[in-house]
Amino acid sequence: xxxxxxxxxxxxxxxxxxxxxxxxxxxxxxxKAFVCSDPDLxxxxxxxxVLDVLDGAALTYELYSNIKPNPTIENVQTGVKAFxxxxxxxxxxxGGGSSMDTAxxxxxxxxxxxxxxxxxxxxxxxxxxxxxxxxxxxxxxxxAAEVTINYVITDAEKNRKMVCxxxxxxxxxxxxxxxxxxxxxxxxxxxxxxxALTHAIEGYITAGAWELSDMFHLKAIEIIARSLRGAxxxxxxxxxxxxxxxxxxxxxxxxxxxxxxxxxxxxxxxLYDTPHGVANAIILPTVMAYNAEATGDKYKYIAKAMGVExxxxxxxxxxxxxxxxxxxxxxxxxxxxxxxxxxVKEEDIPFLAQSAYDDACRPGNPKETSVxxxxxxxxxLI
Numbered sequence: 001x002x003x004x005x006x007x008x009x010x011x012x013x014x015x016x017x018x019x020x021x022x023x024x025x026x027x028x029x030x031x032k033a034f035v036c037s038d039p040d041l042x043x044x045x046x047x048x049x050v051l052d053v054l055d056g057a058a059l060t061y062e063l064y065s066n067i068k069p070n071p072t073i074e075n076v077q078t079g080v081k082a083f084x085x086x087x088x089x090x091x092x093x094x095g096g097g098s099s100m101d102t103a104x105x106x107x108x109x110x111x112x113x114x115x116x117x118x119x120x121x122x123x124x125x126x127x128x129x130x131x132x133x134x135x136x137x138x139x140x141x142x143x144a145a146e147v148t149i150n151y152v153i154t155d156a157e158k159n160r161k162m163v164c165x166x167x168x169x170x171x172x173x174x175x176x177x178x179x180x181x182x183x184x185x186x187x188x189x190x191x192x193x194x195x196a197l198t199h200a201i202e203g204y205i206t207a208g209a210w211e212l213s214d215m216f217h218l219k220a221i222e223i224i225a226r227s228l229r230g231a232x233x234x235x236x237x238x239x240x241x242x243x244x245x246x247x248x249x250x251x252x253x254x255x256x257x258x259x260x261x262x263x264x265x266x267x268x269x270x271l272y273d274t275p276h277g278v279a280n281a282i283i284l285p286t287v288m289a290y291n292a293e294a295t296g297d298k299y300k301y302i303a304k305a306m307g308v309e310x311x312x313x314x315x316x317x318x319x320x321x322x323x324x325x326x327x328x329x330x331x332x333x334x335x336x337x338x339x340x341x342x343x344v345k346e347e348d349i350p351f352l353a354q355s356a357y358d359d360a361c362r363p364g365n366p367k368e369t370s371v372x373x374x375x376x377x378x379x380x381l382i
Contacts, residue, residue, distance in 0.1 A: 100145030142192025144250020191277030203253030216252030
């Protein structure tokens with residue numbers, strides 16, 4: 001069986017990367033941008049940094065900001081309507097996963113109107129046309145949505161997240177500018193950074209992993225492990241390295257999938273509006289311990305990438321524990337809660353477990369699992 005690998009065609013990295021937006025838009029003959037950005041980024045002036053670039057180049061745009069932290073079907077549908085009335089011919093997504101995911105869904109539906117119900121996009125939808133061209137400007141170092149073929153939309157009526165996978169949604173250009181991330185509060189930096197680490201670790205041990213994806217994931221773990229504490233402290237080097245590390249992780253997991261850390265985190269976001277990175281960070285060490293028996297010697301290399309010394313002289317049991325402990329320590333150091341006690345209600349666990357089992361990320365888990373196994377994992381965290 002052939003292994004497919006999909007990456008976006010162009011990306012800019014480093015301070016000032018957003019200044020390349022104007023040249024890219026003009027060079028591609030684009031006329032008017034439909035700018036997707038969440039209300040807080042608009043309120044605090046982060047979005048304005050990109051709008052200033054457009055204004056300076058006399059490029060026209062329309063701003064759409066009806067976007068929730070866990071974007072809903074309604075957010076997408078109102079966005080589609082706004083895009084149709086805007087006269088825009090490309091999209092600029094500014095923000096974290098919420099803005100990016102909303103933009104991807106809008107872009108796909110505009111190009112494939114048969115999927116206007118949004119629900120039919122779940123899983124691997126049989127779309128025929130490429131999305132409206134998307135420029136992606138991340139403001140968080142975590143989701144890597146600017147380089148992935150995935151997006152997640154919440155079905156608010158059913159309290160569930162829909163994972164959508166479509167190579168036609170990948171942004172045509174990413175502008176990964178650490179200056180756009182400098183205003184992130186510590187808590188958000190920590191949560192999105194741990195999301196990126198989860199992407200790297202789950203992508204490395206997922207059932208679909210292979211040598212090309214392993215290369216990206218191990219490097220991402222190394223970069224994130226050394227830079228997340230600095231990013232939370234808002235050091236320029238920490239911010240710049242995290243911007244790169246999360247992007248490298250995205251290049252990998254977008255092509256091979258994830259596992260039950262993500263499938264367990266998604267229902268928490270849908271039911272309780274739990275920040276995705278926080279949910280992943282809390283769940284990750286517990287699921288790593290659960291999956292350890294199905295990972296061969298990979299935890300040795302995770303531990304080494306996390307900065308653990310002496311891994312070559314450790315037994316399998318020792319390096320597996322070392323990898324899990326290193327992840328748990330990093331999570332603690334950046335202020336992530338240790339458990340789900342303040343999030344999960346015990347009476348909701350049957351719904352959460354079934355939702356996690358049904359999630360599109362679950363089949364990628366390296367260890368075969370069941371609703372009963374997932375139930376036990378949730379219970380162990382409260």
